[in-house]
Amino acid sequence: MEKTGYNYDIVKSYVHWSILWGTVAVLVxxxxxxxxxxxSLNLEPYLxxxxxxxxxxxxxxxxxxxxxxxxxxxxxxxxxCRRPLWSVGLARFQLYFFxxxxxxxxxxxxxxxxxSKEYHELEWPLDIMVxxxxxxxxxxIIMTIVKRKEExxxxxxxxxxxxxxxxxxxxxxNAAEIPVSLFKSYSAYAGTNDANVQWxxxxxxxxxxxxxxxxxxxxxxxxxxxxxxxxxxxxxxxxFWSLIFMYLWTGAHHLIWTPVPDWxxxxxxxxxxxxxxxxxxxxxxxxxxxxxxxxxMRENYLVKFFILGxxxxxxxxLQGPSQAVRTFSAFIHFTEWVPGHVHMGTMGWVSMVLxxxxxxxxxxxxxxxxxxxxxxxxxxxxxxxxxxxxxVSMWIAGIQQASMWHSMNPDGNLTYxxxxxxAQLYPYWTIRAVSGVIYLAGVLVFIxxxxxxxxxxxxxxxxxxxxV
Amino acid sequence: xxxxKPILLLVLATLAIMVGTVITMVLPFKWINGEGDRIxxxxxxxxxxxxxxxxxxxxxxxNCHSQVVRPLVADxxxxxxxxxxxxxxxxxxxxWGSRRMGPDLARVGGKYPDAWHVQHMKQPKVMIPQSxxxxxxxxxxNAIDPAYTEKKMKVLGFPYNQAEIQALAxxxxxxxxxxxxxxxxxxxxxxxxxxAVVVGDLVNPFVNDAAAIAxxxxxxxxxxxxxxxxxxxxxDTDDVGPPLTNMKDFDENDLFTLIHDGTGxxxxxxxxxxxxxxxKIVNFLKNHKEGDDEGHKKGDDEGHxx
Numbered sequence: 001m002e003k004t005g006y007n008y009d010i011v012k013s014y015v016h017w018s019i020l021w022g023t024v025a026v027l028v029x030x031x032x033x034x035x036x037x038x039x040s041l042n043l044e045p046y047l048x049x050x051x052x053x054x055x056x057x058x059x060x061x062x063x064x065x066x067x068x069x070x071x072x073x074x075x076x077x078x079x080x081c082r083r084p085l086w087s088v089g090l091a092r093f094q095l096y097f098f099x100x101x102x103x104x105x106x107x108x109x110x111x112x113x114x115x116s117k118e119y120h121e122l123e124w125p126l127d128i129m130v131x132x133x134x135x136x137x138x139x140x141i142i143m144t145i146v147k148r149k150e151e152x153x154x155x156x157x158x159x160x161x162x163x164x165x166x167x168x169x170x171x172x173x174n175a176a177e178i179p180v181s182l183f184k185s186y187s188a189y190a191g192t193n194d195a196n197v198q199w200x201x202x203x204x205x206x207x208x209x210x211x212x213x214x215x216x217x218x219x220x221x222x223x224x225x226x227x228x229x230x231x232x233x234x235x236x237x238x239x240f241w242s243l244i245f246m247y248l249w250t251g252a253h254h255l256i257w258t259p260v261p262d263w264x265x266x267x268x269x270x271x272x273x274x275x276x277x278x279x280x281x282x283x284x285x286x287x288x289x290x291x292x293x294x295x296x297m298r299e300n301y302l303v304k305f306f307i308l309g310x311x312x313x314x315x316x317x318l319q320g321p322s323q324a325v326r327t328f329s330a331f332i333h334f335t336e337w338v339p340g341h342v343h344m345g346t347m348g349w350v351s352m353v354l355x356x357x358x359x360x361x362x363x364x365x366x367x368x369x370x371x372x373x374x375x376x377x378x379x380x381x382x383x384x385x386x387x388x389x390x391x392v393s394m395w396i397a398g399i400q401q402a403s404m405w406h407s408m409n410p411d412g413n414l415t416y417x418x419x420x421x422x423a424q425l426y427p428y429w430t431i432r433a434v435s436g437v438i439y440l441a442g443v444l445v446f447i448x449x450x451x452x453x454x455x456x457x458x459x460x461x462x463x464x465x466x467x468v
Numbered sequence: 469x470x471x472x473k474p475i476l477l478l479v480l481a482t483l484a485i486m487v488g489t490v491i492t493m494v495l496p497f498k499w500i501n502g503e504g505d506r507i508x509x510x511x512x513x514x515x516x517x518x519x520x521x522x523x524x525x526x527x528x529x530x531n532c533h534s535q536v537v538r539p540l541v542a543d544x545x546x547x548x549x550x551x552x553x554x555x556x557x558x559x560x561x562x563x564w565g566s567r568r569m570g571p572d573l574a575r576v577g578g579k580y581p582d583a584w585h586v587q588h589m590k591q592p593k594v595m596i597p598q599s600x601x602x603x604x605x606x607x608x609x610n611a612i613d614p615a616y617t618e619k620k621m622k623v624l625g626f627p628y629n630q631a632e633i634q635a636l637a638x639x640x641x642x643x644x645x646x647x648x649x650x651x652x653x654x655x656x657x658x659x660x661x662x663x664a665v666v667v668g669d670l671v672n673p674f675v676n677d678a679a680a681i682a683x684x685x686x687x688x689x690x691x692x693x694x695x696x697x698x699x700x701x702x703x704d705t706d707d708v709g710p711p712l713t714n715m716k717d718f719d720e721n722d723l724f725t726l727i728h729d730g731t732g733x734x735x736x737x738x739x740x741x742x743x744x745x746x747x748k749i750v751n752f753l754k755n756h757k758e759g760d761d762e763g764h765k766k767g768d769d770e771g772h773x774x
Contacts, residue, residue, distance in 0.1 A: 035602070036569070039592070042602030049602060050528025112526035116561050145474045153471050161474060162481045169485065173493075178560075180623050181616070184522070191556025192500045195564055200493040204485075244481055248488030257538035258564060259553035261499060264492050271488070330540050334568040406542040413742025414545050417690065418571045423598040 005084045007074075008365040010091045014071030015358055015365070017099055019447060021063025022351075024106075026440050028056040033433035037426060046110045054121040055109045061119060061209060062130075063102045065350060069163075069213040070098065070137065072357045075365070076156055076220050077141055081148030086140050094136045101129040113183040117198050119205050120174050124185045127175040134171070138164045155236045159216035162244050166208030174201035192259050200251035207247035210345060211313075214353045215282055218310060221353075221360045222286060225302040231288035239281030246275050253324035256333065265326075272324035279317030286310040301376045305356030308384060312348030316341070331406070336425065337398025340391040347387040347439060355379070355446060362453055371452035375445055382442030389435035397428035500553060507554035509655045512626040513648070515633055519617045520648030523607065523641045524563070532601070534565035535574040535652065546740060548575035548653065555656060560624060570601060577654030581734040583708045584695065585646045595694040607642040666728060666743060670721040673744075674751045684752025687745050691738060698756060709735060715753040723750045 035041045035049045042048045078085055085091055105122055108114075114121040122130065141164060145157060174197055176188035187194050219236065223229050230236060252260055252268035286307070290296070296303040319341055322328055332338065359376060363369055370376060404424065407415040470477045513521060524530070537543050539550040551574055556562055580588075587594060590608075592601040614636040621628045674680035695709035715723065727746050730737035738746065 036600055039600045039602050044602070044604065044606045048527065048604075050531050053531045054528060112528075114525065114528065116525045116528075116530050116563060118566060142474065142478070151472055153474060153477070157474070158471075158477060158481075161477050162485075165478055165482050166485055169482075169489070178623055180620050184620075186620075186624060187561035189560065190501060191559045191562050192505075192553040193497055194560065194562040195556075196496055196500065197493060198562070200489065241484065245484040245487065248485045249492050250488075252492060254566065255564075257540065258536050259551055259556070261496060264496060267492055330538065333538075334534055334566070334572075336567075336569075338567065405546070406540075408542070408545075409742055409744065411743050413745070414542060414740055415742075417740065418546065419596055419598050419690065422569075422600070426600075 006078045007085050007088050007091075010085065010088055010095065011071050011075045011361065012365045013095050014067060014074065014098075015361070017095070018064055018067025018071055019358070019450070021059050021067055021102055023443055023447065025056055025060035025064050026436070026443055028052055028059060030433065030436040030440055032056055033429065033436045036429045037433060045112070051110055051112060051114075054114055055106055057119060058105055058109065058121065059102070060346060061205070062105070064354075065209055065213075065346075067098065067102075068354045068358065069209075069217075070094070072217050072354070072361065073141060073160055073213070075361050076216070077144050077160065080150060080154050080157055080220070081144050082150045083144065083148055086143035086147060090136055090140050094133060094140070097129070097133055097136070101126065101133055104129065108183060111183075115177065115185065115187065117174065117187070117201075119202055120171075120198070123183050124175070124177055124179050125182060127171075127177075130171060131175075134164075134168055138168065154220070155230070155233075155240065156216040156220040158240050159212040159219070162240075163208050163212045163216070166204065166212065166244070170201045170204050170208060174198060195255055195258065196252060196260055196264065199254040200248070203251040203254060204247055206345070207244070210350050211247075212244070214309070214313075214350050217357045218282075218286065218306060218353050221302070221357055222289060222306045222310075224360060225300060225306060225356070226290065226293050226296055228289060228293055231285050231291065235281050235285050239278045239285065242281075243275070243278035246271050246278065250275065250324070253329070256324065256326055256329040269324045269326065272321040276317060276321050280314060283310055283314035283317075301373055301380060302356050302359055304377075304380055305352050305359070308380075309349050309352030309356065312344055312352065312387075316345045316349055319344070331402045332398050335398035335401045335405075336394045336428065337402070340394025340398060343387065343394070344391045347383065347390065351383065355383070358450070362450060366454055367458055368453055368456050371449050371456055375449040379442050379445040379449065382445060383439055386435045386437075386439030386442055389438065390432055393428050393431040393435065397425055397432075400424055400428075501557050505552070505554040505557065507552065507656070509657050510555055510557065511655060512558045512624070513651065514626075515614075515617050515621055515628050515636055516612070516639060516644050516647040517651045518620055518624070518626065518648075519612045519636065519639075519641070520644035520646065521563075522620070523645045524648060525561075527604065529573075530563045530565040532565075532567060532569040534568050534572045535562075536564040537572060537574050543572075547572045549656065555653070558624075558626070573649065573652055575653035575656075577650045577652040579736045581708060582646050582650070585649060586642065587694075587708060589642055589645070597690075597694075604642075607645060608640050610641040612636045612639045612641060612644050670724055672720050672724075672747060672750065674747055676755075677751065680748045681752050681755050684748035684750070687741060687749050688752055691741060692749065695735075712753060712756075715756065718754070720750050720754060723753065 031041070031047075032049050032052050035052070045051075074085060074091060105126055108123060108126060109121060113123045115123060141160060145153065145161070177185035178188060179185045189197050219230060249271035250268045252264045253272045256265050256269070258265075287310070290303075290307065293303075297307060323332060323338075323341065359370055401421055401424070404416045404421040409415050470480055535551075537547045537550045544550055555574075584595065588596070589604045591603055592599040614633050617636055618628070618633045621633075674684075695707060697707055697711040698713070724746055726735070727738050727741075727749060728743075729739070741749070
């Protein structure tokens with residue numbers, strides 16, 4: 001550690017905090033899942049579904065997602081640039097400010113201060129905090145890259161830089177609002193315009209927060225874990241540029257059949273289908289990198305996480321575009337199918353890659369081998385099974401719900417009232433809540449494993465761990 | 469080349485993301501919410517409705533309820549005519565939502581009487597037994613702040629007068645929320661025309677059909693029971709609609725029309741149950757005798773004198 005001068009302490013702190021916020025996100029998720037089955041679990045005024053659900057998504061996306069990207073980016077950027085972080089002080093300030101922002105977000109959301117915009121619920125003072133946070137982070141990453149000692153920028157750095165620009169543009173444009181008081185504002189846009197801006201943001205938050213950063217992490221750690229390089233550099237170039245070009249056209253696929261002009265919906269549909277190509281470019285690059293290495297799926301738990309993760313990314317990017325098709329959107333939009341889809345991405349793709357990323361860097365930042373590989377395997381199976389039960393139960397629920405909504409009698413009337421369709425969902429909601437408990441158990445095993453690693457006596461690392 | 473120049477990469481990446489952004493997000497401002505979209509009868513929110521809209525936002529109602537009806541047969545039959553851009557020109561932010569764990573609310577205005585909403589907010593399960601909506605009992609204890617609401621009206625540039633602001637004194641958040649809900653979709657001129665109409669003469673297809681009457685009892689339970697009792701209950705002061713004590717002499721065609729079209733003042737249209745279903749309810753009501761609660765499960769009916 002001394003000779004490289006890499007700073008791992010700051011990485012360590014980000015890992016701890018992001019896992020804490022991730023656990024909060026899963027806990028709240030389990031609670032709101034049970035609230036749907038047992039409405040008496042809604043405790044007025046602070047702990048109702050309507051206030052807790054934004055807390056769940058914000059803790060998951062910003063606390064766990066962004067938090068662990070900070071951790072892993074600060075690790076990766078030092079390694080790929082062959083130099084220490086440009087400013088450790090700035091990163092330290094960012095850590096405190098990040099946690100202050102997350103805590104302020106949690107408190108204000110429970111108090112009911114929200115803008116109503118999905119994944120952008122935070123009110124304007126919190127928006128300002130997020131912008132400061134992002135500027136500080138961006139300066140540090142960009143300066144580290146500019147002053148790097150390795151001439152060539154690896155794929156992970158491209159995705160990192162795209163994330164920095166993308167999140168900045170999206171967040172600031174969608175945050176335009178007119179304050180009324182300290183914790184109340186009105187959107188600067190009205191009606192259909194507001195919806196179009198919001199889903200341009202909403203969908204591309206998925207691109208710039210839940211796609212580009214995990215890809216950066218995947219491209220770095222998969223070769224590190226397997227010991228063989230990425231299959232095709234050229235394919236990664238094509239996939240990168242076409243991905244960031246095409247994503248921004250697709251926001252309106254969240255608004256199919258709404259008053260948003262038809263041509264915007266059609267462009268969104270077409271670009272969504274085209275996006276399959278760059279998404280699968282990365283999937284293939286991952287799979288083909290495993291040529292001759294598939295036996296590692298048996299032997300190396302890290303590879304399991306990464307390959308399952310990229311597989312869910314592949315499934316997600318097939319399912320997503322299919323949902324943009326008008327006929328299919330008419331059927332599944334507004335149903336429980338959608339959370340099934342979303343959670344395959346967040347719990348399957350993003351979190352699998354993040355878990356593995358943390359396992360990869362833990363021996364480095366703690367100077368110890370991971371405490372227990374059997375526990376890491378148990379963690380793998382619990383989160384995999386939890387996520388599969390979640391998604392599959394919600395897909396089935398969504399299909400049943402949609403079928404009942406659209407079902408008509410021979411006399412041309414609707415077969416079911418809304419409440420009759422809702423009553424059918426209780427068994428699925430119960431299954432989903434249980435799946436959340438299984439996933440939570442997996443996360444707790446993960447945390448236990450990390451704590452035991454940190455507490456175990458320092459030992460010399462194996463060659464494999466040194467290599468990471 | 470760009471792989472060695474981070475600033476160039478940043479510039480190129482920005483250009484790449486701006487193309488789609490400008491075309492699908494910036495340019496549409498030129499066309500959306502223009503004069504062509506305006507609907508003359510759609511007016512800005514009044515002070516009470518705006519205060520109610522902010523309660524709706526604060527409580528995160530949009531996490532479960534959408535507010536946009538799609539031009540799909542099932543959507544239009546269930547909720548009413550599909551949504552147009554001009555209906556939302558005063559919505560900052562929009563509240564279209566992305567899920568329907570509860571029903572769409574774009575056309576809920578005027579569907580139920582205020583008294584129904586009061587009961588439903590307090591105890592959703594009393595009105596809709598299988599509902600999983602949380603109870604919102606605290607709203608009735610929170611007062612609306614007239615000065616703050618006036619400030620909001622100013623920020624949004626909505627027209628108001630002092631009488632309207634003064635009238636807010638003494639109003640609760642529940643009053644405001646209900647005023648907002650009652651506005652939703654109520655100022656759409658073609659909404660009345662979009663109503664389902666029965667074509668041809670009315671003919672009761674189920675006279676003395678025991679199976680149909682039993683099904684009518686079930687439909688009554690799930691659709692009517694929350695507002696109407698089948699008998700006089702002195703202790704049941706919460707009922708929204710009048711008790712249906714003696715329907716034997718009611719003209720069956722009139723009863724059908726009443727259920728199908730609603731009264732226009734209080735009772736909503738139940739056309740969505742369908743012609744067949746409504747006839748079953750009509751036959752159930754016509755054949756129901758007081759005290760005859762076979763197949764009609766309701767706990768508080770027990771002990772009723774014959």
